[in-house]
Amino acid sequence: MNDNNGYAVRTDKLTRRFGSFTAVDAIDLAVKPGEIFGFLGANGAGKTTAIRMLCGLLAPTEGEAWVDGLPISSKAEEVKRHIGYMSQKFSLYNDLHVIENLEFYGGVYGLDKAEIRSRSTELLARVGLEDKGRTMTVDLSLGYKQRLALGCSVIHRPNILFLDEPTSGVDPIARRQFWDLIYELADQGTTVFVTTHYMDEAEYCSRVSIMVAGHIEAMGAPEELKTKHDVPDMQQLFITLVNR
Amino acid sequence: MKRILALARKEVLHILRDPRSLAVAIAMPLGMLLLFGYAIDMELRSLPVGVMDLDHSQTSRAIVRDMTAGGFIVDAGRIHSRDEVERGFRRKKFLAVLVFPEGMDRDLANGNSPTIQLMIDGSDAATAQTVENYLSAVIARKNIEILREDLGDIKPPLEARVRFLFNPELRSPDFVVPGLTAVIMIMICALLTSVAVAREKETGTMEQIMTTPIKPSHVLIGKVIPYMVIAVLDATLVLLIGRVVFHVQMAGSWWILAAYSLLYLFISLALGLLVSTLAKTQQVAMTVALVATMLPTLLLSGFLFPISGMPLVLQWFAHIIPATYYLEVIRGIMLTGRHWYPFELGIMIVMALFLMSVSMRKFRSRLD
Numbered sequence A: 001m002n003d004n005n006g007y008a009v010r011t012d013k014l015t016r017r018f019g020s021f022t023a024v025d026a027i028d029l030a031v032k033p034g035e036i037f038g039f040l041g042a043n044g045a046g047k048t049t050a051i052r053m054l055c056g057l058l059a060p061t062e063g064e065a066w067v068d069g070l071p072i073s074s075k076a077e078e079v080k081r082h083i084g085y086m087s088q089k090f091s092l093y094n095d096l097h098v099i100e101n102l103e104f105y106g107g108v109y110g111l112d113k114a115e116i117r118s119r120s121t122e123l124l125a126r127v128g129l130e131d132k133g134r135t136m137t138v139d140l141s142l143g144y145k146q147r148l149a150l151g152c153s154v155i156h157r158p159n160i161l162f163l164d165e166p167t168s169g170v171d172p173i174a175r176r177q178f179w180d181l182i183y184e185l186a187d188q189g190t191t192v193f194v195t196t197h198y199m200d201e202a203e204y205c206s207r208v209s210i211m212v213a214g215h216i217e218a219m220g221a222p223e224e225l226k227t228k229h230d231v232p233d234m235q236q237l238f239i240t241l242v243n244r
Numbered sequence B: 001m002k003r004i005l006a007l008a009r010k011e012v013l014h015i016l017r018d019p020r021s022l023a024v025a026i027a028m029p030l031g032m033l034l035l036f037g038y039a040i041d042m043e044l045r046s047l048p049v050g051v052m053d054l055d056h057s058q059t060s061r062a063i064v065r066d067m068t069a070g071g072f073i074v075d076a077g078r079i080h081s082r083d084e085v086e087r088g089f090r091r092k093k094f095l096a097v098l099v100f101p102e103g104m105d106r107d108l109a110n111g112n113s114p115t116i117q118l119m120i121d122g123s124d125a126a127t128a129q130t131v132e133n134y135l136s137a138v139i140a141r142k143n144i145e146i147l148r149e150d151l152g153d154i155k156p157p158l159e160a161r162v163r164f165l166f167n168p169e170l171r172s173p174d175f176v177v178p179g180l181t182a183v184i185m186i187m188i189c190a191l192l193t194s195v196a197v198a199r200e201k202e203t204g205t206m207e208q209i210m211t212t213p214i215k216p217s218h219v220l221i222g223k224v225i226p227y228m229v230i231a232v233l234d235a236t237l238v239l240l241i242g243r244v245v246f247h248v249q250m251a252g253s254w255w256i257l258a259a260y261s262l263l264y265l266f267i268s269l270a271l272g273l274l275v276s277t278l279a280k281t282q283q284v285a286m287t288v289a290l291v292a293t294m295l296p297t298l299l300l301s302g303f304l305f306p307i308s309g310m311p312l313v314l315q316w317f318a319h320i321i322p323a324t325y326y327l328e329v330i331r332g333i334m335l336t337g338r339h340w341y342p343f344e345l346g347i348m349i350v351m352a353l354f355l356m357s358v359s360m361r362k363f364r365s366r367l368d
Helices: A047-054 A072-082 A098-108 A113-126 A142-153 A172-187 A222-229 A234-243 B002-017 B019-039 B058-068 B082-090 B104-109 B125-151 B173-203 B205-210 B216-244 B254-278 B282-300 B312-318 B322-336 B342-362
Strands: A009-018 A021-031 A036-041 A062-067 A083-086 A160-164 A191-196 A207-212 A215-220 B047-053 B073-078 B096-100 B117-120
Touching: A009 A047, A021 A047, A021 A062, A021 A207, A021 A215, A036 A047, A036 A172, A047 A062, A047 A160, A047 A191, A062 A072, A072 A083, A083 A142, A098 A113, A098 A142, A098 B002, A113 A142, A142 A160, A142 A172, A172 A191, A207 A222, A207 A234, A215 A222, A215 A234, A222 A234, B002 B019, B002 B216, B019 B173, B019 B216, B047 B058, B047 B082, B047 B125, B058 B073, B058 B096, B058 B104, B058 B125, B073 B125, B082 B096, B096 B125, B117 B125, B173 B205, B173 B216, B173 B254, B173 B282, B173 B322, B216 B254, B216 B342, B254 B282, B254 B322, B254 B342, B282 B312, B282 B322, B322 B342
Parallel strands: A036 A191, A036 A207, A083 A160, A160 A191, B047 B073, B047 B096
Antiparallel strands: A009 A021, A009 A062, A207 A215, B096 B117
16 A cells, blocks of 8 residues: 555554454544544444554454554554553553653653653643642542643654543543643644544544444544534434444 | 663652552561571470379389480479370370389399380371380480390490481571572562562553553563562572571572572562463462462472472472472572582573563563
């Protein structure tokens, strides 16, 4: 495939089976650089499995995907240099200080000392934790934890950022603040690949895909999809597609 | 290298901020050392033996005096009836009873052979056997003495002169402390590392780490380094206390012992990593580590019970336990001063390579 270089993420019949269960069934995606791509779907639709394959955590059973132009089946380790990942669990160390979490992830991404220090300070300010660097992570509110987890996942300035339900469980204000951060990142050229089941968040995305039972049922800009299916909002679109 | 250090540094922070893990790492080895060093003293001493003297003669008194001379047996007092014998055994007042028959001295003088009855509590078989040997020897010596009185300066035709080599006083710390070093190293390495890896799987941070470009083997090395340092410190501490407090002897070279110990440490770490690749939760990791490493090492390696006395099936098990070979080496170096163990060395190297390659292969950078 020659046209992969133009895309941040592209998949070709990407499939993952667990035994006889097909979690992700031959999905085709194309995400352009700098987009905020909403990867929508009901619980259990296969979103997390798909994201894990794109991050090199799971091998595809069939099909292929290219992340930043690199095939995940053969270049998974190289792909990892180009991406950031934030899982549903916000993988932070609760017994470490806020700044130590940032420093640790800077370290495993292989940044050098000076870089780690400057990036950590910068990101603390970016996510609004500048006065909480020495706070024990366990003492942060959920909203702050999510922002810290986001900071950790971009410490190495990845081209593509995968966010797996980053805003689940927090109040609308914290969600809004989190999305402001996502916009900031996208403005600086980072491609953001985000799963969510809040349909209001889907409206913030440049383009979305809706996944039902392992298949992609719709893909396009929110306005375009609403017009095509003749529904007033994303909520209605989602319900229509899932119940079809 | 930077990445390995980042992981190791973080692991040290975890250890420092969790007093429980630090306590396990330092206090448990010390506790075990004191427990095995003092409480579980394998030497037998001051065993109470009762005497039912129906003869009240010089001979009976002489035998009692000979019996208690070494401090191995203490006189538990006189017994006057068969009932008292029964009661005393049940209440553990004594482990054995000597019964001197009425008219023993007179029978001796008349050239008859009177019988001294020896009753022993058989519920602790090993102790019973030892007491039996000891008392029989006391009576045998008395026999020779009596024969000499009658026949002049005769000598027993055969005489055994016993000398215990390597541990002349049969001190149990000399035996226990080296064994404990083996147990503690495998405990710290296998238990703590497997729990540490399982904890990251539980909290999901392992998934996060696996999306970074760090190599899986580097994750393992970084996590293992701090525990390796703790294990080396613990082993040193145990040997140091063994030497200073329990006066354990060292017949060989500390450096050569350190070299073999490093190999054993490597095996222990590989085992811990293997456990961690199999266990998804800390609970499982702890259980598996205990069952797979600590218990066999305590019970089957020859640390407390000699392997040759085990049933055949357990003997086979004993031979796949790394500590079995390490114990042979550490006891050998410390007690006999022998330094070259080609057989044990070969087996330990094979074990280290095998376990390391299996655990490295099992621990991949993927979830499936």
